[in-house]
Amino acid sequence: MTIHKEGFATLIIVGFLVACINALTRYIAPDLVFYIVLAVSVAFYIFLMSFFRNPTRKYSYDDKLIISPCDGKVVVIEKTIEHEYFKDERIQISIFMSPLNVHINRNPVSGIVKYVKYHPGLYLVAWHPKSSTENERNTVVYETANHQILIRQIAGKLARKISCYLSPNKVVRQNDEMGFIKFGSRVDLFLPINTQIDVKLNDIVKGGQSVIGRIG
Numbered sequence: 001m002t003i004h005k006e007g008f009a010t011l012i013i014v015g016f017l018v019a020c021i022n023a024l025t026r027y028i029a030p031d032l033v034f035y036i037v038l039a040v041s042v043a044f045y046i047f048l049m050s051f052f053r054n055p056t057r058k059y060s061y062d063d064k065l066i067i068s069p070c071d072g073k074v075v076v077i078e079k080t081i082e083h084e085y086f087k088d089e090r091i092q093i094s095i096f097m098s099p100l101n102v103h104i105n106r107n108p109v110s111g112i113v114k115y116v117k118y119h120p121g122l123y124l125v126a127w128h129p130k131s132s133t134e135n136e137r138n139t140v141v142y143e144t145a146n147h148q149i150l151i152r153q154i155a156g157k158l159a160r161k162i163s164c165y166l167s168p169n170k171v172v173r174q175n176d177e178m179g180f181i182k183f184g185s186r187v188d189l190f191l192p193i194n195t196q197i198d199v200k201l202n203d204i205v206k207g208g209q210s211v212i213g214r215i216g
Contacts, residue, residue, distance in 0.1 A: 004104060006163060006180045007052025011045075018045055051183070053102060059175040059208040063144065066195070067174060068210040069108045069151055070187045072097040074203045082190045085115055085141055085150055090190040091197065093212055095205060097185045105153060105179040105187060106207045107142070113170045114148065115141035118162070138164045140178065147215050150190040153181055175208040191215075 003011065018041045025037045060067050076094035081087070097103055118138045136155040141148055153162050164179040166172065181187075191197075195213040199205060205212070 001056060002054045003049060004052045004054040004180065006182065007049070010182075011048060011052065014045065014048060018042075051099060051103065054104060055102060057206070057208055060211065061174055063110065063174075064214055066108045066149065066189070066191060066212045066215065067106070068095065068205040068207050068212050069106050069178070069189070070095055070097055070104070070205075070207045071101040072187070072205060074199050074201055074205060075186075076188075077197060077199070077201055079193065080190075082150060084117075084139055086148070086190065089193055090150070091193060091195055091213075093189040093191065093197070093199065095187045095189075097181065097187065099183055102207065103181050103183070103185065104177055104207060105151075105181065106175045107172045107178045108151060108174070108189065108212065109142050109144050109149060110172060110174040111142045111144040113140060113166045113168055113172060114143045115139065116164065116166055116168055118164070136162060138162045138179065140164065140166055142172070144215075147192050149192070150188075151178075152188040152190070153179055154186040154188060155181060 022038055022041055025034045029037070072095040074093065075096045076092055078092055079089055080092045082090045116139070120136055138153040139150060141150045153164065155162055161182045162179065166178050172178070189212060191213055192215060195215050197213045198211045
C-alpha cells in the first residue's frame with residue numbers, strides 16, 4: 001500500500017500543524033492533557049493517511065465488462081433520463097463513498113474520452129437525490145467500440161475538491177486512474193439501457209475489481 005499523490009500536500013501541512021500543537025501542549029499543559037492531545041492527534045493523522053491510501057490490487061480487465069470506478073456501497077439502481085449529455089433513458093448506478101473508503105476513481109472501461117465537463121455547485125450530502133444535478137460534480141463520457149457510458153464524480157457534504165485527470169480525445173485503459181474525490185462523495189454511472197447489471201442495492205464494491213455490468 002502507498003499514499004496517493006493527492007494526499008502529499010495535505011499530509012505535510014497537517015503533519016506540521018499536529019507537531020506544532022503537540023509541542024505547544026507539551027510546553028504549556030499538564031502531562032495528562034498533553035498525552036490526551038497526543039493520542040487524539042496521532043489517531044487523526046493515521047485516519048488521514050488511511051483516507052489517502054492506494055492499496056495494491058489485482059484488477060479485472062475485459063472489454064465486455066463495466067468495472068466499478070470506485071470503492072463504496074451501491075445506493076441507486078434505476079432507469080432514468082440523463083439530461084446533460086445523452087438526453088435519453090439510461091440505467092443509473094450510484095456508489096456512495098464514505099470517508100473510510102479508498103477515494104481513487106478509475107476508468108470503468110477502455111476507450112476514448114468524448115466529453116469532460118466540470119460543474120461548480122452545492123454540497124448536499126452525497127446520497128441526496130439532487131446531489132447528482134446540483135452538487136459540485138465532474139462528468140466524463142467514454143466511447144468504447146460499441147457503446148458510450150457516462151461517469152459523474154460528485155462532491156459530498158465534506159468534499160471540497162474533485163480531481164479529474166482526463167481530457168477529451170484521450171485514449172484510456174480500463175482501471176487506470178481517472179480522478180480522485182477528497183472525503184465523502186459519490187460516483188454515478190449512466191449505462192446503456194440493455195446493460196446486464198451484476199450488482200444489487202447495498203452491495204459493497206471495490207474499484208478496479210467488482211463487476212458492475214456487462215455490455216454486448
